Amino acid sequence: xxxxxxxxxxxxxxxxxxxxxxxxxxxxxxxxxxxxxxxxxxxxxxxxxxxxxxxxxxxxxxxxxxxxxxxxxxxxxxxxxxxxxxxxxxxxxxxxxxxxxxxxxxxxxxxxxxxxxxxxxxxxxxxxxxxxxxxxxxxxxxxxxxxxxxxxxxxxxxxxxxxxxxxxxxxxxxxxxxxxxxxxxxxxxxxxxxxxxxxxxxxxxxxxxxxxxxxxxxxxxxxxxxxxxxxxxxxxxxxxxxxxxxxxxxxxxxxxxxxxxxxxxxxxxxxxxxxxxxxxxxxxxxxxxxxxxxxxxxxxxxxxxxxxxxxxxxxxxxxxxxxxxxxxxxxxxxxxxxxxxxxxxxxxxxxxxxxxxxxxxxxxxxxxxxxxxxxxxxxxxxxx
Amino acid sequence: xxxxxxxxxxxxxxxxxxxxxxxxxxxxxxxxxxxxxxxxxxxxxxxxxxxxxxxxxxxxxxxxxxxxxxxxxxxxxxxxxxxxxxxxxxxxxxxxxxxxxxxxxxxxxxxxxxxxxxxxxxxxxxxxxxxxxxxxxxxxxxxxxxxxxxxxxxxxxxxxxxxxxxxxxxxxxxxxxxxxxxxxxxxxxxxxxxxxxxxxxxxxxxxxxxxxxxxxxxxxxxxxxxxxxxxxxxxxxxxxxxxxxxxxxxxxxxxxxxxxxxxxxxxxxxxxxxxxxxxxxxxxxxxxxxxxxxxxxxxxxxxxxxxxxxxxxxxxxxxxxxxxxxxxxxxxxxxxxxxxxxxxxxxxxxxxxxxxxxxxxxxxxxxxxxxxxxxxxxxxxxxx
Numbered sequence: 058x059x060x061x062x063x064x065x066x067x068x069x070x071x072x073x074x075x076x077x078x079x080x081x082x083x084x085x086x087x088x089x090x091x092x093x094x095x096x097x098x099x100x101x102x103x104x105x106x107x108x109x110x111x112x113x114x115x116x117x118x119x120x121x122x123x124x125x126x127x128x129x130x131x132x133x134x135x136x137x138x139x140x141x142x143x144x145x146x147x148x149x150x151x152x153x154x155x156x157x158x159x160x161x162x163x164x165x166x167x168x169x170x171x172x173x174x175x176x177x178x179x180x181x182x183x184x185x186x187x188x189x190x191x192x193x194x195x196x197x198x199x200x201x202x203x204x205x206x207x208x209x210x211x212x213x214x215x216x217x218x219x220x221x222x223x224x225x226x227x228x229x230x231x232x233x234x235x236x237x238x239x240x241x242x243x244x245x246x247x248x249x250x251x252x253x254x255x256x257x258x259x260x261x262x263x264x265x266x267x268x269x270x271x272x273x274x275x276x277x278x279x280x281x282x283x284x285x286x287x288x289x290x291x292x293x294x295x296x297x298x299x300x301x302x303x304x305x306x307x308x309x310x311x312x313x314x315x316x317x318x319x320x321x322x323x324x325x326x327x328x329x330x331x332x333x334x335x336x337x338x339x340x341x342x343x344x345x346x347x348x349x350x351x352x353x354x355x356x357x358x359x360x361x362x363x364x365x366x367x368x369x370x371x372x373x374x375x376x377x378x379x380x381x382x383x384x385x386x387x388x389x390x391x392x393x394x395x396x397x398x399x400x401x402x403x404x405x406x407x408x409x410x411x412x413x414x415x416x417x418x419x420x421x422x423x424x425x426x427x428x429x430x431x432x433x434x435x436x437x438x439x440x441x
Numbered sequence: 442x443x444x445x446x447x448x449x450x451x452x453x454x455x456x457x458x459x460x461x462x463x464x465x466x467x468x469x470x471x472x473x474x475x476x477x478x479x480x481x482x483x484x485x486x487x488x489x490x491x492x493x494x495x496x497x498x499x500x501x502x503x504x505x506x507x508x509x510x511x512x513x514x515x516x517x518x519x520x521x522x523x524x525x526x527x528x529x530x531x532x533x534x535x536x537x538x539x540x541x542x543x544x545x546x547x548x549x550x551x552x553x554x555x556x557x558x559x560x561x562x563x564x565x566x567x568x569x570x571x572x573x574x575x576x577x578x579x580x581x582x583x584x585x586x587x588x589x590x591x592x593x594x595x596x597x598x599x600x601x602x603x604x605x606x607x608x609x610x611x612x613x614x615x616x617x618x619x620x621x622x623x624x625x626x627x628x629x630x631x632x633x634x635x636x637x638x639x640x641x642x643x644x645x646x647x648x649x650x651x652x653x654x655x656x657x658x659x660x661x662x663x664x665x666x667x668x669x670x671x672x673x674x675x676x677x678x679x680x681x682x683x684x685x686x687x688x689x690x691x692x693x694x695x696x697x698x699x700x701x702x703x704x705x706x707x708x709x710x711x712x713x714x715x716x717x718x719x720x721x722x723x724x725x726x727x728x729x730x731x732x733x734x735x736x737x738x739x740x741x742x743x744x745x746x747x748x749x750x751x752x753x754x755x756x757x758x759x760x761x762x763x764x765x766x767x768x769x770x771x772x773x774x775x776x777x778x779x780x781x782x783x784x785x786x787x788x789x790x791x792x793x794x795x796x797x798x799x800x801x802x803x804x805x806x807x808x809x810x811x812x813x814x815x816x817x818x819x820x821x822x823x824x825x
Binding site for chain 1: 446449452453456457458461464465467468469470471472625627629631632637638639640641642643653657658659660661662663667674677678679680682683684687688689704705706707709710711713714717718764765766793794795796798799800801802803805806808809810812813817819820821822823824
């Protein structure tokens with residue numbers, strides 16, 4: 058198998074001549090994201106612990122009546138640490154330790170809000186369709202070991218933490234959910250938000266494990282801005298993004314786990330489109346690496362059984378409401394993406410592009426209600 | 442001012458080494474669009490009349506119970522022909538003649554459905570905010586001169602034609618609308634579809650000229666597939682794309698007119714996202730060139746008055762429901778993009794990705810109805 062290329066951005070920078078590179082980048086990425094310099098503690102930690110750090114800032118125009126609303130967001134992508142055959146307690150501990158290293162670097166980068174990848178405390182074992190030991194790794198979203206650890210970090214580093222886990226909800230008959238826990242920088246659990254749409258695609262047999270969330274489209278007001286979480290497959294559903302926007306979100310995080318052959322050409326499109334259409338910032342986070350399992354499994358594609366289902370291609374990025382985006386993290390390495398943004402850009406772009414004002418939502422509420430009703434007849438015009 | 446680069450694709454092909462180029466293209470464009478060979482009549486006409494032709498095919502898996510549903514779609518992008526100061530009758534006649542040359546080539550390329558750019562019979566004069574002579578160029582969507590000409594072409598070439606015009610609707614108090622007329626390959630007018638969302642952005646002062654459409658989200662069933670039209674600024678509204686999908690559209694056309702400084706980084710994102718999210722094909726069409734006006738105008742950006750408002754960057758493309766897309770037409774030249782597709786891909790991707798099945802539309806109908814009501818309170822969670 059060919060070696061994975063490290064990143065699209067790196068290929069462009071290596072080969073396209075300077076005089077054309079800036080125009081190519083403008084067309085591909087917009088021009089708002091500028092390089093941001095970080096303290097040497099950050100790069101030292103990254104080098105010591107072998108992960109990538111990239112940092113950008115996205116400004117906004119000065120206003121007379123509002124001061125700038127500057128916030129730094131950190132996105133974390135990582136491989137699993139131990140083999141999937143290790144005792145699950147050790148697997149989780151190793152992940153806790155690994156992410157602790159990256160969170161410390163984020164602290165030195167003055168990150169205010171950090172988000173980890175989907176179900177970050179477990180390997181992405183849904184392809185196996187086996188229940189043990191993976192279901193054992195689910196945790197309480199109120200006081201599970203991962204929540205407790207994140208509370209410590211949040212308080213120590215004065216950081217809002219979004220921690221996407223596989224949740225065991227004992228208040229609802231011990232069911233499983235795919236849930237992001239939001240921990241305030243005070244260390245308090247602010248609440249949780251569960252995945253609204255579940256894939257039934259290839260190896261992503263996730264409806265085998267958990268059910269659609271019942272937390273709707275809540276938005277969390279933090280000291281650093283109003284945030285919401287649209288987990289993984291929910292990024293394919295524009296209505297999902299839309300309702301987070303109508304509830305006032307300023308930054309919507311999309312912690313994900315997805316592989317190259319399946320989704321890579323869609324990856325740069327969907328979270329970025331959501332930032333444009335809903336006039337907020339979005340954060341697309343994908344895990345990295347290839348995960349091997351002890352027992353073989355099939356993928357519903359007519360091919361022989363195998364023990365891994367492909368390369369998680371990382372490429373985490375942030376998108377701004379004006380359609381620009383940051384370059385992505387690597388396709389192959391653990392990484393921390395730091396983005397400083399001025400949230401005033403949101404209202405400035407709303408006033409410029411007027412998508413909310415021209416949205417005709419009453420019309421769509423009516424049309425969608427009709428279309429979702431049994432007996433709906435599509436509006437199709439035929440030649441007589 | 443620097444010269445416009447001809448196209449992103451050309452820069453990539455010129456500079457990125459072969460061994461990396463296919464991987465770069467896969468990440469950027471997906472891998473479904475393959476080169477399609479055209480008869481020499483087409484390339485001869487393109488060379489004679491100085492326009493670009495590109496052609497691709499997008500296949501689908503063979504099925505046992507359905508034969509392939511092959512259709513060829515043509516997209517046309519063009520500059521205006523005469524100066525905007527020429528008599529308007531001559532300006533329109535020149536555009537009719539120019540597009541006639543491209544339609545003839547499309548016929549030789551076996552195109553079944555063709556779509557022209559937004560308000561293709563006029564310069565994009567909305568920046569001027571002047572009423573005469575531009576409003577004079579509006580036409581009936583039933584029997585205006587452009588409709589009559591398109592009916593001739595449709596019948597002669599056995600081609601469905603989508604003709605976006607500035608419409609004068611005498612049945613509604615002589616109002617103006619931004620309307621696409623759909624002409625069947627029999628030569629009959631199948632109907633019309635008007636722009637649902639109107640920009641109030643910078644030079645696109647279009648609400649000065651016409652009002653939101655009242656034709657909803659109708660879909661036209663033609664001999665070659667079910668089509669719909671989402672005009673220009675409607676591409677920023679995911680609900681708009683969504684309702685065309687719920688009404689059964691298989692190909693949604695987005696005839697547009699937009700300039701580089703404003704929207705170019707958004708352009709590859711929005712129509713392509715719509716193809717993914719709604720599991721249909723989309724066609725993004727933009728005009729080309731810089732249009733100069735006799736009288737100066739301002740652009741609401743604090744800058745001095747001027748006589749043009751920037752470069753329409755073409756770059757028309759087609760996107761498929763699996764997230765892949767064709768390369769774009771040029772940023773600088775008139776062009777015809779021919780894409781052959783197998784519409785069976787749509788149901789195959791619906792069955793693979795299951796977006797419709799997992800869409801939870803009843804929930805969104807309820808949430809959207811609440812959010813669109815006066816007195817709606819966003820669902821915001823705060824720390825106690």
